[in-house]
Amino acid sequence: MRAKELKGYELRQVIIQGTPPQAWIDKTEAASTELCAATTVEERETVIEKYKRLWQDPLLKNWLLQQFNNKCWYTEAQDSVSAYHVDHFRPKGRVTDASGNQSGGYWWLAFEWKNYRISGQLPNIRKKDLFHINGTRLPQLAVDDNDLTLEAPELIDPIGHDTRHITYDIPDDSGDCLAVSVHETLEESQRQYYAIDHGKAQYTIDVLGLNKIPTLKAKRTEFWNMCTAEIQKYENTCTAPHVMQSVLRPGIIKNLRKMVMYEAEFSSISAACINKNAPKPLVDEVFAPLG
Known part of the structure; x- marks a missing residue:
């Protein structure tokens, strides 16, 4: 892999290889x-x-x-x-x-x-x-x-490690996929230990307007919903005969793995969606290192 594996919670870090021509x-x-x-x-x-x-x-x-x-x-x-x-x-x-x-x-x-x-x-x-x-x-x-x-x-x-302080979610009834601090949902007693990191995440989201650009929000939401649809397909196989599970699940896992690859558009959105909404067996399959 070119970049470290996503764990399902972080903005993708850009990995620089080589130097300009x-x-x-x-x-x-x-x-x-x-x-x-x-x-x-x-x-x-x-x-x-x-x-x-x-x-x-x-x-x-x-x-x-x-x-x-x-x-x-x-x-x-x-x-x-x-x-x-x-x-x-x-x-x-x-x-x-x-x-x-x-x-x-x-x-x-x-x-x-x-x-x-x-x-x-x-x-x-x-x-x-x-x-x-x-x-x-x-x-x-x-x-x-x-x-x-x-x-x-x-x-x-x-290109820095601090990208891990931003993730994505649909936090309200608007249905929009928004950039959020990974520390947003922590209890106040715990968030105090991450005050600097939380502040950096909020500042970055505000300065870049990550939640203010309509076309960007719409595209992120589209990818979140596509990912959710694949997760739903996987969950639907739970009631299918074993032979059908073995036929259907590999394709779903393959699709989701493509969505979280370094090269994929909005890979961190897909990873955040899987981490939040997918059953653990599917999460483990998608993020398992490829041998």
Whole structure:
């Protein structure tokens, strides 16, 4: 498997393999050199504008899209969040924190491919420059991976382990499949131990508008309902003769396994639905490691 197995409760983590094409990396050298030589905000903005086509380059964009089978990294959608943008996870121009305070952006990461994420246009427009940091921001020119881990963004990174704090459910009578914090249903006495993680999940859901984009909600709900239908088929076999169970169940299990594969659209929605609604024998079959 390319990625760790889903356990049925988490937003899918994007696993990066390799590096962008060398031809694209070579193109960034002049831009990076010129950017680091700039000494004023105006000069930096001019350099970034001059070379902005670098992160729009098909060489880079196609490589990024291949990492997650042409899915938005924040939503797992393929067509319900409009066109794809190459998003700067840490905003390059300016940063707006949770209180609305603004400061200079991470301009030195403008051409750093490790700061790029594939985002649907709709969540990317909502995200804009919103990027709250808990604690102290990194000093300028900190680009090393080890340095970046010392910073504590409130926004969950789709390539990080914190994706496990978001899941999906149909929590109310609206019938809509919504993104929710995995800690939402905990008793208050227990949730206090996950306050930071719960806050990150809520901030991410709000900033990206995960429950505010109608086309995205509709598509998620469609996949949830498809998964529910497969579960119902499995449950219906319980009253069938043994020979029919042995004929019907493998096909249902195969269908559900396809729905939770890394490459599948909305795989985390399907996994959450199975984990919540399927009988344990079916859950065990779907998530059993493939030998």
